[in-house]
Amino acid sequence: MEKTVEIYYQSLYEAAAALNSARAAGDILQSIVEKVAKAVGAKGCSLMLLSPDKRVLLHTAACGLSDWYIRKGPVSADKSLSDALEGKVVAVLHAPEDERIQYRE
8 A cells, every 4th residue: 555655646746747847748748647647557548638619628648548549539528528618627537437438438
């Protein structure tokens, strides 16, 4: 348990350090998804941003996910994660069982 807590805090520290770096935005976002996945012990992680028209969630950075999964099609914000439209942070912990997910399979 103690080792898990240490990994969690180390990963969060590294993600914060990436945010404060002078690296390119894409590199920072990529580093963040990698550190978040490590922190929570996830096999994969994707950061999705809401399109300017607020209709679609766009994969912006990902790790541990197949190209097929990332490019499966548009993710409709109002169908899949309507909380994101209200400015809330959305975490999907197990996609195949989460009713909010458009492409659960």
